[in-house]
């Protein structure tokens with residue numbers, strides 16, 4: 001039986017346990033087969049979630065989706081890497097759920113797929129962006145200084161100053177969100193960091 005045929009057979013089945021302690025190896029082969037299909041569509045779900053930012057301006061001159069696409073467009077046109085552009089596109093995806101810590105949501109989504117430096121850039125962009133507005137709200141615009149000397153400090157300054165803080169311009173000719181989908185699919189194609197990777201870097205439960 002080929003792996004494909006085996007998977008198709010497993011996809012017709014469901015595990016039967018009501019408690020995990022009762023599960024059999026076959027139950028987990030079934031679940032792993034279903035998860036391979038589900039995980040393959042994670043990029044599509046991420047884009048769908050990003051679209052939730054459409055129409056919510058939050059007092060800015062552009063909505064949060066336009067801000068995201070404009071940030072990514074500026075990074076793309078400045079010849080930044082595919083992974084950087086995808087981080088730019090998704091850096092504010094957590095605005096929907098993380099009203100008080102939105103960068104952490106993007107970090108959770110991106111963590112299996114991007115480099116440590118890009119992840120740090122996304123994680124810290126909220127503090128580094130504060131250089132551009134914290135002083136208007138009585139906060140310390142130099143809060144980023146606590147990270148002076150960090151390997152990704154300059155990278156994060158550049159992201160906020162060259163791309164993120166500029167991306168509120170209603171007259172800017174942004175690319176279409178659809179133009180970024182191939183890059184998102186490429187970055188999300190294979191996890192690099194996950195507790196579900198085995199010693200060979202393969203997802204557990206994969207049979208190919």
Ligand SMILES: [Fe+2]
Pocket residue numbers: 091092102103125126129
């Ligand atoms: Fe942000």
Ligand SMILES: [Fe+2]
Pocket residue numbers: 067071091092164
């Ligand atoms: Fe932003």
